[in-house]
Amino acid sequence: xxxxxxxxxxxxxxxxxxxxxxxxxxxxxxxxxxxxxxxxxxxxxxxxxxxxxxxxxxxxxxxxxxxxxxxxxxxxxxxxxxxxxxxxxxxxxxxxxxxxxxxxxxxxxxxxxxxxxxxxxxxxxxxxxxxxxxxxxxxxxxxxxxxxxxxxxxxxxxxxxxxxxxxxxxxxxxxxxxxxxxxxxxxxxxxxxxxxxxxxxxxxxxxxxxxxxxxxxxxxxxxxxxxxxxxxxxxxxxxxxxxxxxxxxxxxxxxxxxxxxxxxxxxxxxxxxxxxxxxxxxxxxxxxxxxxxxxxxxxxxxxxxxxxxxxxxx
Amino acid sequence: xxxxxxxxxxxxxxxxxxxxxxxxxxxxxxxxxxxxxxxxxxxxxxxxxxxxxxxxxxxxxxxxxxxxxxxxxxxxxxxxxxxxxxxxxxxxxxxxxxxxxxxxxxxxxxxxxxxxxxxxxxxxxxxxxxxxxxxxxxxxxxxxxxxxxxxxxxxxxxxxxxxxxxxxxxxxxxxxxxxxxxxxxxxxxxxxxxxxxxxxxxxxxxxxxxxxxxxxxxxxxxxxxxxxxxxxxxxxxxxxxxxxxxxxxxxxxxxxxxxxxxxxxxxxxxxxxxxxxxxxxxxxxxxxxxxxxxxxxxxxxxxxxxxxxxxxxxxxxxxxxxxxxxxxxxxxxxxxxxxxxxxxxxxxxxxxxx
Numbered sequence: 001x002x003x004x005x006x007x008x009x010x011x012x013x014x015x016x017x018x019x020x021x022x023x024x025x026x027x028x029x030x031x032x033x034x035x036x037x038x039x040x041x042x043x044x045x046x047x048x049x050x051x052x053x054x055x056x057x058x059x060x061x062x063x064x065x066x067x068x069x070x071x072x073x074x075x076x077x078x079x080x081x082x083x084x085x086x087x088x089x090x091x092x093x094x095x096x097x098x099x100x101x102x103x104x105x106x107x108x109x110x111x112x113x114x115x116x117x118x119x120x121x122x123x124x125x126x127x128x129x130x131x132x133x134x135x136x137x138x139x140x141x142x143x144x145x146x147x148x149x150x151x152x153x154x155x156x157x158x159x160x161x162x163x164x165x166x167x168x169x170x171x172x173x174x175x176x177x178x179x180x181x182x183x184x185x186x187x188x189x190x191x192x193x194x195x196x197x198x199x200x201x202x203x204x205x206x207x208x209x210x211x212x213x214x215x216x217x218x219x220x221x222x223x224x225x226x227x228x229x230x231x232x233x234x235x236x237x238x239x240x241x242x243x244x245x246x247x248x249x250x251x252x253x254x255x256x257x258x259x260x261x262x263x264x265x266x267x268x269x270x271x272x273x274x275x276x277x278x279x280x281x282x283x284x285x286x287x288x289x290x291x292x293x294x295x296x297x298x299x300x301x302x303x304x305x306x307x308x309x310x311x312x313x314x
Numbered sequence: 315x316x317x318x319x320x321x322x323x324x325x326x327x328x329x330x331x332x333x334x335x336x337x338x339x340x341x342x343x344x345x346x347x348x349x350x351x352x353x354x355x356x357x358x359x360x361x362x363x364x365x366x367x368x369x370x371x372x373x374x375x376x377x378x379x380x381x382x383x384x385x386x387x388x389x390x391x392x393x394x395x396x397x398x399x400x401x402x403x404x405x406x407x408x409x410x411x412x413x414x415x416x417x418x419x420x421x422x423x424x425x426x427x428x429x430x431x432x433x434x435x436x437x438x439x440x441x442x443x444x445x446x447x448x449x450x451x452x453x454x455x456x457x458x459x460x461x462x463x464x465x466x467x468x469x470x471x472x473x474x475x476x477x478x479x480x481x482x483x484x485x486x487x488x489x490x491x492x493x494x495x496x497x498x499x500x501x502x503x504x505x506x507x508x509x510x511x512x513x514x515x516x517x518x519x520x521x522x523x524x525x526x527x528x529x530x531x532x533x534x535x536x537x538x539x540x541x542x543x544x545x546x547x548x549x550x551x552x553x554x555x556x557x558x559x560x561x562x563x564x565x566x567x568x569x570x571x572x573x574x575x576x577x578x579x580x581x582x583x584x585x586x587x588x589x590x591x592x593x594x595x596x597x598x599x600x601x602x603x604x605x606x607x608x609x610x611x612x613x614x615x616x617x618x619x620x621x622x623x624x625x626x627x628x629x630x631x632x633x634x635x636x637x638x639x640x641x642x643x644x645x646x647x648x649x650x651x652x653x654x655x656x657x658x659x660x661x662x663x664x665x666x667x668x
Contacts, residue, residue: 029434029435138389203430204425204427204430204431205430205431205432205433205434207385207425207431208423208425208431208432208493209433209441209444210383210385210417211383211385211417211418211422211423211425212417212418212422212444212445212448212496213414213415213416213417213418213419213445213448213449214414214418214444214445214448215414218444222436222444223433223436226435226436227433227434227435229435
């Protein structure tokens with residue numbers, strides 16, 4: 001018995017697998033962050049709100065094909081707007097009697113476009129300036145950060161007012177306003193990136209990269225910036241909300257985007273004089289759109305902050 | 315084959331001097347004054363040679379290594395004097411572009427902390443490939459081939475998969491292999507290993523040392539090993555330079571220095587190694603601590619801690635005194651005038667004199 005079982009058993013024993021054969025798929029930073037983000041209830045609510053608005057901005061113009069620039073012959077007798085009806089779900093504006101729904105959809109699109117482009121522009125400039133200041137330190141840092149301090153002390157509203165006086169006639173095209181917001185929106189990110197890189201540059205892998213002959217620019221933008229992406233992403237996301245509010249603010253005051261371009265701020269601005277005639281729908285819907293977008297972005301940003309925090313686990 | 319023979323011949327003393335550090339002075343200007351971290355360090359390595367810089371924490375051995383790579387930030391650092399001749403060129407006089415060619419290309423460095431010396435958001439393959447692309451005229455595909463070969467050479471199993479992994483997916487020993495692969499990928503003439511095994515556990519230490527040694531022998535590169543572990547020194551290198559308080563205090567072949575130290579500090583270091591022979595006895599230690607960098611003793615820097623010191627030692631500091639061929643010690647005992655003291659010193663050697 002033993003003779004028969006013995007060798008057979010030995011053959012049946014599988015040789016232990018070498019440890020390098022174990023196919024353990026470990027998650028990278030982004031997979032871990034995504035997993036945390038999915039569990040963050042407010043983040044999911046926020047991104048649903050935000051993405052819905054993005055979808056409306058992108059798809060809406062094709063579904064509701066009122067041309068915002070195709071001005072109908074207004075009903076002279078009425079002049080004031082008309083409340084929501086089946087034909088015009090969000091009502092009609094006063095004076096030109098434009099479809100508010102069409103305006104809001106196009107406003108969402110323009111406002112998001114301005115917010116995203118300006119915020120991305122700010123993030124790029126801020127990362128470059130902050131990265132250089134943080135990495136080189138010393139005089140470079142002092143000079144760049146004092147410039148940031150000086151610019152931060154300027155009231156943005158007056159700067160934009162002055163800029164749009166130069167560029168347009170009191171108001172600018174949406175791209176001009178976007179670029180102005182981008183050019184002044186990098187200050188916070190520059191400070192943030194500088195602080196992160198100031199601590200990261202002492203890391204051993206920076207010395208190791210330098211010892212391998214890697215140049216300064218490459219170390220900043222290929223080694224250090226990717227390591228500081230988390231706070232940059234959070235700040236940029238929250239920045240989109242800031243720009244949308246800011247654009248609405250200056251456009252509302254009449255110093256922003258040219259009134260013929262429907263941004264949420266412009267629509268609100270137009271509604272102002274009809275509010276006391278009871279035309280609530282003209283102000284309500286674009287206002288609600290701003291609230292939903294900004295709230296969504298802020299929830300999403302908070303969720304991103306938690307998800308990308310390297311100190312938090314699980 | 316011929317490469318290995320050539321490497322051996324070079325080590326046997328045939329090769330000319332590759333790295334010649336002469337009277338190097340690296341100071342740091344800090345709030346409280348000036349720290350002379352390296353103050354008159356001289357040593358040289360021949361092509362294919364192996365030298366260890368030994369000393370305790372704060373003796374200036376790492377700063378010496380970083381100075382050779384010009385990785386000292388200035389300010390607060392300052393190269394206050396001396397020269398570092400690499401292949402006849404003074405590294406301290408090179409502009410930043412030329413020094414970048416040398417870093418990684420001619421001189422490669424392996425760092426102490428494999429856990430933090432790799433960028434956590436880049437795959438290890440990308441990190442090695444980056445170094446290859448910087449120093450060799452190859453396209454991206456060629457660089458990846460070289461990376462793959464380098465990983466195979468350092469004994470990484472399944473290198474294709476490893477290349478796509480991030481540092482956090484690898485063990486400490488594996489990461490140090492990656493660092494070594496990165497160092498050897500550009501065929502450097504000199505490899506500086508700054509305490510390459512300190513952060514690893516003992517079983518892995520041995521593997522890594524063997525690996526560094528075998529790669530050094532195969533490629534014929536010179537090795538500058540920085541360590542505080544005399545056991546590592548005995549196994550790995552041919553020559554030793556002992557450092558104390560920013561100075562080289564003794565140089566020579568491993569056999570000479572470890573068996574017959576001519577500087578009491580070296581003897582103190584050797585006596586403080588726990589070994590079989592001294593079982594049951596109290597382990598001897600060097601009394602006192604490294605002098606405060608702001609209040610260095612005026613004479614020999616080791617004098618306050620030296621059991622053999624006499625008044626000459628506290629009055630003036632000795633130079634590196636030539637004892638034999640390729641053998642020096644910075645100790646008055648080796649001066650002709652104090653012959654009798656040297657005899658007493660040698661006779662007092664634990665385990666009997668010669």
